[in-house]
Amino acid sequence: MKELIMKDRPFGARAEAPIPRAPWTKGITSVETVGSEATDAIYFRSLERQGIRLNESQIEAVRHGDGPLLTIAGAGSGKTSVLVSRTGYLITVRKVAPRNILLVTFTSKAAAEMKSRIARLPGLTPRTAGEVQARTFHAFFLMILKHHGYTQRLLSESRIQQIMMKRILRELGLQASFEPETVLALLSSYKMKCVSLDELPEDTFEERDVKAAMLRYEAWKKETHQMDFDDVLVFAHELLQSNKSLLLSLQRRFHYVMADEFQDTNHLQYVLLRMIVAGNRNLMVVGDDDQTIYTFNGAQHTFILNFHLEYPETKTITLDINYRSNANIVGLGNAVIVHNVERKAKTLKVSGEQHQAWDGDEFTPQYIRPGGTDEEAEQIAGHIQQQVTSEHWNYRDIAILHRTASSSRAMFEQLVLSEMPFVQYGAGSFFYDQWLVKPVMDHLRLALNPRDMQAIESAVAGLYIPRENGAAYILREDKKKPKKYPLIHLQDWPDLKSYQKDSIKERIRLIKSLKAMKPIYAIQEIRRQFYEKYVEVHDVHKWTQHKETLTETLDELEAAAKRFDTVEEFITFVDTMAAKHAEMTELMHDKNADAITLMTIHRSKGLEFPCVYVIGASEGILPHSSALQADQMEEIGQEPKKSGSLRMRKRSSEGERGAAGVKSTSGSSRVAVEAKPAAGAGREDAGAAKVNAALEEERRLAYVAVTRAQEELYISSPAHYRGKKADVSRFFAAAFGADDAQRQRRTAPPARAIAVRAGGARIAATSGAAMRRVHAWLCMDAGCPAWMRISPSEAADSAASKACPLCGKPMERGERSVPARD
Template identity: 25%
Template sequence: MVDAPPTTNRPGLLDGLDPEQRAAAAAPRGPVCVLAGAGTGKTRTITHRIAHLVRSGHVSSGQILAVTFTARAAGELRTRLRALGVEGAQALTFHAAARRQLRYFWPRVIGDRMWDLVEGKLRLVGQAAHRVGLGTEGEFLRDLASEIEWAKASLISPDDYPAAAVRAQRDTPTSLKQMAEVYQAYETAKNSAQVLDFDDLLLQTTAILEEHGEVAREFRERYRCFVVDEYQDVTPLQQRLLDAWLGGRDDLTVVGDANQTIYSFGGASPRPLLEFTRRYPEATVVRLERDYRSTPQVVDLANRVIGAARNRPAGSRLQLIGQRPAGPEPRFGEFDDEQSEAAAVAARVRYLLDAGVSASEIAILYRVNAQSEAYEQALAEVGVPYLVRGGERFFDRREVRQAMVALRTAAADPPPTELVTAVRSVLARVGLTDQPPPGGGAAKERWDALLSLVEVAEELAASLDGANLPRYVAELEQRAAAQHPPTVEGVTLASLHAAKGLEWDAVFLVGLAEGTMPILHADGDDNAIEEERRLFYVGVTRAREHLWLSWSLSRHPGGRRNRRRSRFLYGLLPEHHPAARPTRAQAAKGGPKPRCRVCEGPLLETMEIKLGRCGRCPSNLDEQLFARLKDWRTNRARELKVPAFVVFTDATLLAIAEQQPADRGALVAISGIGPSKVERFGDEVLAVINT
């Protein structure tokens, strides 16, 4: 490693960073952990750190591998690094990095061409399900595929799956035995066809590095410095691959926020982030808490949302400090039904557009994708253009594909003109005019898509000296491969999960009613409820200035108004808001508090109340009974054609398996089991207990 003068002799690079960002960017090589709250400039910090390491001579740009979790985030890293003059560093997703390495090393280790990658696994999952004797309905196959993905991400084999699923309290789509058989049959079918799925990219790369010393030595000589973004979402499989990359070295920078862990259902865990200093006692730890994204009003609400979380580990106790000027107070809205809520949101969106807010700077976020339909209709009725995130991919659109063909042709013999002028000239041949078409509709959408390609050219010309048409086309090709589209004008409709890593001037969080936020099947599981709270927190922190939070009391117009607003909203509404006043039932609520059936101590947590014992007292769970109950529930749910949690949640089955009620009276005494459930399922459950 070549020594070089400190960065203080190279003015400019770190001058625009705040003290904490500068401390992280200028930290000496070795393990660095950046605990970065929402909106605190983590991408700016890590890109400046990479540039600092390169300029200081600690490492060459080609020896750096930065990984993150989405193609968009990786594209953003590459764009910012290029603007800082760092061209050679690799910035990829975990899967893209593993695929590149596997393609290079496979012929040497396996001795043949690399197996093809299966883009969608449902066909193979369907074959496996049929072989086991299960149905092959689309939704059921997707549930099976998700469970296989969780197992592989968690490094769990088919043989180990049943026991691991019980420990993790998985809500499985079929019985544990059948799920393990489907998993094994899927792996057999995949290997027979000589194809890989996305998890195999990580598994096979890890195996090659762990089992072939000469390959590992070559890789580690090539890459010496690693940066991991969104480290709170790492899975056991990704951590194992990272360990194989490192090979015992410690030149590692990780960045994350445990308050934004929202993928536990897929195997992600903040534990590696929270335990980083235990693994690397000499690590430099920096906390970023200055929020540059949101107004103090939004920041205050976000702090109150996450401040109400239970059992927060020390590494997650970041307190955001707003740095922007004051803005409007968050708005809360209660509506009679979903249609009224959607209409009110659309009217407010129209108002913001008329006030000068760009449509691309407005987002409507919801918990599940099925909620989007009402908002699509409401926006269409007031003439507001919108984009459903997760719909048709930008680079798959017909007009964009036509534009790419024309641009590639022109790049083969580029005109001697400035880049933006050349791009506009080419796109004029495929429909880009100087002025947008009158009205809205499909013609305006096509025009907006072509104009966004011009904006990519403007961005490239501003950040890269001598940018020309071939370099621009290469940039578009890279963006297309990474699915990193430019911004297109239109209000964004997206799920809260899809909104992670994005931000807008105005954010509407809608459908904030119990059963939707938190989602129904999370109820009774304290860990799941806290993940739902973190998801809500992610939604709040997407807003820069305008924040709207709303819920409806009924699904349909004229329906019973029996919904309650989300529990996460209690304590957030201003005192003057009508919905902030407690109902008569809430005001009268009292009576004896539940107590532990073992030690007689008070029960405070939701899960403690359901189990009937406090967390300090030992569990007497009958794991075989728990497995039998889950098998019964799976079969019953399939007969009724409803999700398994509609019969009983995992938490309720866990309470039954612990308390083993002997009659209907004892069964109904378990929190969450009402008379209707006992009437419908009580005798069957008691029969399972007595089996």
Template identity: 25%
Template structure:
């Protein structure tokens, strides 16, 4: 290997630091030792910490293999590894707390325990059920989940069974069973687990900390191996995770933490902002850097986000980050009020169709809600408009049969010369990969999975250097790492996700829906018995949702769950955000706008003038029972034309026009562009691309 010259080293260093803003640069170039980066949403925190690690390695302060970076999700850990590899840093560890602890515990177990390693539990529900039975409790599945959550909270907070009742009372835990009964289940659960020689995920952290605290030789070997620590999303750390981090550090202070107290949304699971906000008190010599330049969102979105969080009643000084948008101006956020949830979902799906027609990729749109039960009405509305969607938290990508087959084929392939991406395509062809997508159904879904693997190969090839013969085994290894870390590739479809699940993600267009009292803020955050700070945490959830949007932002609510249902109020967090001219803004002053006016107005039937309900009725412009004159010959011509255009454009037929849109055209027979664009599903983009052809077909021309 030829050593780099001093000039080449300087050039690489300049390239590494190029493009960083002054605050990012200060964090990257800070010397070894304690560093706290207070990073607002969209301010480039991942870029900052990965460049800091690369800078420390390149300047010789630490070897790559001596770095341990930890975060809270497998996806975030995978992103750190990908970014570090792109910066040429090989060997640095980037893992979740639990994954890092599992690796260490497996290594040190023979010296600490001395016998066969205990089995790791896949899930605790079976043992919790047995523990509840031993405690004399007959509990349904929902109750068992609640008990499991309480055990997880207690262990994360370093609370044992004996101390649980008093600790739960102090924390105002919302539990159906008395604290002493939960403690009894907790005690039996721990005994059953020990008898079976099993560990749960919290035990990984507890035993790792104990191994380092109680065995000097183990601690010395570990601390000789790892010299530099980085913790992402530090505002989400639990007392148990902090104990592990302290055990890793020992008496050292080579620690970089990054966090944003405004995005603390896991207090219910034991997370605490105290270590972040008190970092400089613990380490008086710490470098503290504030990142407030928002590169993700337009100034309009950033301004609204600042308004959301400014309403918090209790904002510690260290959390007062005021984001400053760096992007060009974009559209103003939209606010919409509807009669019921069905009308809200139909309107959201209609706006999504407009965005798709305007060129926004389907994978760059998300619908976010407070609880998962809100997803169903949006799944139905999107399905009726033929808009693909993905429910975050659904089927795992790497468990799909075609993905498992593909990974087996890649692992089994012999090393050979040739470009990586072409080899991957060739190996996936027998499994079902073809250059052009199938029309739809299961074949289309299978193809989408395989295409995602090809796109990962393209990204991998672009970010690595190496011989062609070694690229395929390295790529197969990268897929294995992603599978273990549950870090799937991006698939096409509108994302449906809870606000909690959206943390760490971003999209061009975000719809925050169902913003009503009792849902956001959630009912148990209201009232005198609510846990301290729970209302502010609900506000932070909305802040997280708003800051996921790059350009288009929509906030909406429905005045009842179903037509004629019990009335509801818009969320208290939304009223201060409304423009003065918005009809709903009058409700803040005590005057409720007419439910049939403003943004809640429904489209009306062109035959009987009744308000329309349901996506199909709105698309057709008439009630399902109202008579209509369908031109069968025109419909046949339209379908024939659509098939030809879809083949020409290499897209599925519904991307040109859905069946419902073609039926509406064949019923209404519009004679000019204005009449054509009034049909639901035909926006400006489709009018420009297909309008002249459709009008010719209506006139009987070919």
């Protein structure tokens, strides 16, 4: 392992570039500003006795009476103390009945903390505090539904939703085309935008198919008398629209409404809030537009930016003193986020008392430039071990934050090899079990054991044969007459097409050859011979995975395999990692475990750690390469267009809501549709606007990562990422004076992708390339990948169908996306 070199500036930054440091302000609190002559002095003295000393801006927010209030709460600025203290102030000073106060937030944990802290406020009894409605959005509106005759069971487990959607897709014959999680994500997005399923277009096969799946899922819930979390808000909205007396009673009851984490609010949640406060307009919202990182869940930072337009009489208060971190960490956060244009201008400060505490500490954020992600993992693991061995930190004090699920693979494995306790959050399923990776791994397993029946299922699907039916046939036939390579039984499958028989023989030959290869070459051969073609052309998971993310994940698999000489060594290593993953899952339930936290940046929001390592701070990772190609994508969740195909892809966002689903706090899946460019010069302007918006969200992610650290912050920027040179992230370079506009023109190399013409001829494409729609003949057989362009002579012909040259089944007229240059 190379020697770990740390610098106090990003690699490449000028030596004379100043180190960002937050300004400081005198630590003036209620002790000095609320004199004994003030009518509310007793309340603030009682808070002080509990250790709650509010600064001037916080006091102003607590004292606010009627009318809308926008409270911009910077990172670590004590927003929870403000919300809790204002609740107590309304009750004890303004004599507001506790039952007339509604406080909504986003997580059960946050709601429980609010209730607990309100109950400890001076002058409040537990019973009085219990009358305050401090709940999550869903808990509050579910309570209303239950009180008004809604008896449906709450479908709270995403796993059950995914199983049911998977079954529906199978019944409709769409299991090979659509991923259950992402159809559910699309459905959720439409609901939160108040778009009715009846309004969805049906102009293409894809639109009709996905709409049919959604409608059947909704029918299943109705038949089984269930509702999911989205339904809670949708039904509440419908109820309040239809039951005016109920809405009026809520408006009369809740004189004061407060909304926490307002930057995470989606459209429907905001609509419901506006309905409840429509009478008195006493709405206090608390949030930070600089921490809006959940747009894949429908959150919009514009709700904060435009709040004054909705409520012109709004009073705005900014909480700009950070009590979490030292001045150098806060200063770096300021220097990162200041380059965003669409934001409320603010500069976080540290208090005088805090400034004095840190003034003698020379620690500044440290920057690392390892050669690649595996070297990065080795160096950071070694440094952490030194920190713990020297008793500088315990494992539980340390967090490692990463941008995407796949970018944590090397770190995960190194922590396992170093035998350090850790828990990973927000990265979804085990890397080698992810849907895109597992079929490749299963082919490697078949190379070692061709009779591995579980692995055979993946091979069956890759042959354009229904996975379950084909695997069941092999198992049934192999019981009658066992074969060394059970895949050969498919040669006799009655439903087999002629062109598939040759594919079976080729697949068996490939599997036989893999064992003698180095694993990285074996993976490359699997990709080259069939896998990328299968995923891209046969539309497997096409509604789930953006081409760029597909390539990124498979490239990461190659990076993992390159250290091993044999397939057997690699499989043994993966099995060891799988066992550790299971062990880690158990450790996750132990709240007192002394373990490192390995977490996506999305999942870390709202948390803080004494020591933070931010890995992957390089171009193409943070900012993610999908942001650089955002001009090719159009966000969903808006009202659907009446024409044009909704070609959905999952943009890598957290990683993965990493894979944990749209509603998870990890966030990771970003759903988008291919954008049809506008005509003329407007197309370039719109594309640039999308790239800028995507980059601003990526910069907010970097800001959130930085501001999780309290005392020590280490930022690592690998010099190479999956075999390509990677510059230091523009976000950190710009914090030290680099020309951000110039750096934005230097994008990561476009991701590799494969397109296939009818007959299987491969052509190169790039995930960032402009696409256009062409008229094409599409084979109607679900197992056949063939398509071909409609020639000019055929376009004039009225023939509605023709025979497929590959399988002989009918082909019908449709459309196909191809690179614009094709």
